[in-house]
Amino acid sequence: QVQLVESGGGVVQSGRSLRLSCVASGFTFSSYAMHWVRQAPGKGLEWVALIWYDGSKADYADSVKGRFTISRDNSKNTLDLQMNSVRGDDTAFYYCARGGSGGWYVDFWGQGTLVTVSS
């Protein structure tokens, strides 16, 4: 079955960097676009970034553009999110998610990893 397992979350100081990873299994990873979506505790969902199946293109929410970088390694079935210059409003659960048909939306979510930015 489809599995997405995130890691790398934790407490990070404001202005520092953190790298999240996601290992995918149960499907042909290289055929799917992948997303990162976040959710601040008790709040709504926020789309963060998308990378196409072959890594040729990536899109970012304005709130993270220039600070976060999404990447993938199709040989290892892994998806990463490099978070630089983090700030308080980056505190959230970060979900690795598979793109649905056409890649635009999410059809399956990982369990999430919590990132807490401290001052």
Next chain:
Amino acid sequence: SSELTQPPSVSVSPGQTAWITCSGDGFTRKNAYWYQQKSGRVPVLVIYEDGKRPSGIPERFSGSRSGTMATLTISGAQAEDEADYFCYSTDSSGHYGAFGSGTKVTVL
């Protein structure tokens, strides 16, 4: 703030119909998608491409889109449908993904 607007809450009696709306310019460019998130759980896709149901989603869930509005309908709501529901499409530019603000559905 979200560019897709949902009512904060909707209440429905068991067996009755609940309508959850989502409005935004993004719906003039892309389809609507709906996610259910129960307390402490990860979101689950319940409607894709405006009105299609993924495998395993009950028939009582349906969706539609017209102009700048999308609607999720729960026909014959059950206690297990209590959850937060989020719509998804694109922002007003059409370039980025965007979630709605979320609607808490209470079945009582």
